Amino acid sequence: MQAWKDYQAENKDRFLSELLDLLRIPSISAKSENKADMQKCAEAVQARLLEAGADKVEIYTTDGHPLVYGEKIIDATKPTVLVYGHYDVQPADPLDLWNSGPFDPLIKDGKIFARGSCDDKGQFYMHVKALETMVKTNTLTTNIKFCIEGEEEVGSPNLGKFVASHKDLLKADVILISDTAMISLDTPSIDIGVRGLSYIEVEVTGPNRDLHSGVYGGAVANPITILAKMIASLHDENNHITIPGFYDDVAVSTDAERKLMAQAPFDEQEYKDDLGVKELWGEKGFSTNERTGIRPTLELNGIWGGYTGEGAKTVLPSKAFAKISARLVPNQGSDKITDILINHLKKIAPPYVTVKASLHHGGEPYMTPIDSKAYQAAAKAMETTFGKAPIPVRGGGSIPICALFEKELGIKIVFMGFGLDSDNLHSPNEKFNLDNFYKGIETIPYFHKCFAEMS
C-alpha cells in the first residue's frame, strides 16, 4: 500500500510531536495529586481521536478516572475492531534515577525517553495514527472502536462496570491491544498470553509505638525482622513458592509446548549483561523464558519500615510494610490466589506481631489461541511489514481486563505489542524506540486489511 507509506512518511514528524505532547501530561493514576492531569489527558486523547477521523468521541466519567471511547463506523456489515489501550501511567519515582524528566520527553539515540512512552501512550497512539492513515487515504475496510481507559496501572477497578453496562457500544469482532513487547525488530513476536495478577499490601505491627532500640532491643519483636522472616519463608531453596495451594491450579505446559518456546532466540549472557547481574535467579527446573511465561511468580514490589532517612536513628519501629504481587498463569484464579496469599501471611505471623493484609488489585491470566482469525490476521500483518512471520510467545506482564473483556463481550483478544522488554516499563528512563513506534503505525493498517479479508 504505497498510499499508506507516502502518507506516513509525509506526517512522520507531526505524529511524533503529537505523542510528545501527550507524554508531557503526568497522568499518574495511582496518585490523587494527579487527578486534574488525568482529566486533561483524557481530553487530549479525545481531541486527537477526533482529529484522526473518529466520528464520535466521548469521555465517560467513572467512579475513578475518566475513560475515552471513540469510533469510526464505515459500514455495519464490515467487521469491527475494538482497540483497547490506556492513557494512565505508572508513578515515576524514584525520580533521582531518571536521566531526564519523566514528563519532559527526550529524543536521544533514536529513542523517546518518558514515562508512558511505551506503556502505553506510545503504543495506543500508533492506533490513532493508523486510523488517521486509513481515513486520510480512504482505505478503511473495518469499523474501528477505541476504548482508552485511565486506570490500567491501578488494576482497572471501574472498567468492568463500564464494559458490563456498554456491551452494545463495545460490540466488536476482535479486541486489538498494543500494550506488550516483541522480541526485537529482527525477530518479531506476538504475545499469546499474559499473566494474571494478585497484588497485596502487608502491614506487620509489633509494639504499639516506635521504641528506642537500645532500651527495648532484645525484649520485643522487631516488625522488620519478623516481616523479613515471613518474606524469606515464601520461597524455598529452589526458589519454588512455598505457599500451600499456590500451584494447585497451574496448567502444566506439555513437553511439545516447552520445546516450541525453547526455539525463540534467547542469549542468556546478553540478558545478564543487559541487567548487570552475574547470575540469574528463579524457580529451579525451568528456563528463563519459562519462568517469566508459563510459571507463576511472587515478587516484592516494595518494603519499608523504621527510619529510612539520612544518617542513623536507633529505633525499633512499631510497623513494617511490604507490597507483594503474584503473577498468575492459566488456570489460576486471581481471587483464589489473593485469599491464599492473605491467609498464608496471617497464618505464618508469629504471636509477637499482628498482621494485616489486603488486596490492591488483581486480574486473571489470559491466553489467545494461535489458530484464531485475529491471531492469524496479526501474524500476516507483521509478516508483511517485517518480512518474516512472528513467533508466538508467552508474556510475563498482566493486562487484567483481558479475561473481563472475553467474559462480558465474548470476543477474542489479540496482542500486537511493539515495545521491547528493555523499554524500562514501570522503571526510571522508560523509553520507546522511534523505529518501533513507526513500525507499529506501518503494521496496524495491514491488520485491519487482513482481518477484513478473512472475515
Place this chain on the structure above:
Amino acid sequence: MQAWKDYQAENKDRFLSELLDLLRIPSISAKSENKADMQKCAEAVQARLLEAGADKVEIYTTDGHPLVYGEKIIDATKPTVLVYGHYDVQPADPLDLWNSGPFDPLIKDGKIFARGSCDDKGQFYMHVKALETMVKTNTLTTNIKFCIEGEEEVGSPNLGKFVASHKDLLKADVILISDTAMISLDTPSIDIGVRGLSYIEVEVTGPNRDLHSGVYGGAVANPITILAKMIASLHDENNHITIPGFYDDVAVSTDAERKLMAQAPFDEQEYKDDLGVKELWGEKGFSTNERTGIRPTLELNGIWGGYTGEGAKTVLPSKAFAKISARLVPNQGSDKITDILINHLKKIAPPYVTVKASLHHGGEPYMTPIDSKAYQAAAKAMETTFGKAPIPVRGGGSIPICALFEKELGIKIVFMGFGLDSDNLHSPNEKFNLDNFYKGIETIPYFHKCFAEMS
C-alpha cells in the same frame, strides 16, 4: 537544705519555661538541613549556662556540630564534677504519629511532650538549674564543668578529638551524666552499665535498574527478597544471633549477678500491656531485663526498597536497603563487631546480588563499679530525696563516649538518669514527666554535696 527547696519552689515555672524554649529549637544532628538550628541551640545553651552562674562558657567549633563547654570554678582544691550531656536530638519522623508538634512542646497530664524533652535536653538542663540553685544559695562545694555536645545522636564523631586535645580543660574527679532512665519515682535506680553500639547500613543491588515485575519477575533476583532472606538468617529459632564470632567476647554474668538483677521489680504483664503486644520476643534462656541489659542484640532500625508510595506499582527494584545496629556488652569491641557484621553480610550475599555495607557509627560498652566514690555519692543523693536507696541496673541504651572519656581522662562516670523507659526516646511523642524533671533538679545538688564530703 531548705534553701535549695525554697529557691527551686520559687523558680519552678521559670525553669520549665526555659526548658520549653530550648525544646523549640529543632536541633537534629543527623539532618544537614538543621545545621543552623544546631548553632542556634549551642548559643542558647551557652546563654543559659552563663545566666545560671557559670564563669566562662565557650562554644567550640568541630568538624561537625559545635560543642558547648562551661565551668564554675570555686576552689582548685575542691573536687571537680564534669557534667556531660547533649543538646542534639534524634530526627522526629515519622511525623504523622506525633500527637503534637515535636518542636512545639506541650504540657499535658504532668508530662512535657517534645523531641529531646528527656533525651537529653530535659536531663542536662536539670544540671544547669542545679548549678543555678547552688550558686544563688551560695552552697556550691564542688567545681563544676559542663561539656554539652551536639553530636551524641550521630555517634559523637568529633568528641574524641576534642577530649584528646583538651585534657586539662576537662580535668575532673568524676563525670556525671543524666542521659539514662530509672525504674520509677517509687523505685529509684542507677544504671551501672550502658551497652555499646555498632550501627551499619546495607545496600543490596540486584539488576542495574528497576524492572517491570511481570516481564522480569521469576528471571532475576529481587533484592528485597534477597535482603529479607539475609536478615531472616541473622537470628535462629531461639532468637540467638547466628553471626560467627558475634558472641565470642561477651562477658558472661555470674549466677549471683543474674540473681541480683532478678530482684528489680518487673511486671511482665504490665510491660506487655504498655507495649500492646501479646508475647515478648528475644534470646531464649534469658529474662527480659537480661536480654536488654547483659546480652548483645541485633536490631533492624530501618528497611526500604522498591515502591513505597500510595497505591500499587509493579516494580522489581534494583536496590534494597537496611539500617542494622547491634548493642554490645562487655567485653565486645565495637570495631571488631562492625567488621564481623559487615563481613558476614557480604559473605552470605548470594551471587545474584552485590552487597555494600558500611559503618554509620559505633561505641564501646561501659560499666561503672558500684563501689566507686562516684556511685556511692549518687546513691546517697538519691536516697536523700527519694527516701530509699536506688537499685543498680544495667541499661540497654548506649552512650558511646563513656569508654572514650575513661580512656582519655582516666576518670569514672556515674549515670544518674531521671527518665523512664516509657518516655518514648527516639520515638514519636517523646516525653519527660514534670515530676522527674523537678526531682532531678532537687537531687543533683545532693550529689555535689555528698561527693565533696567523700572526697
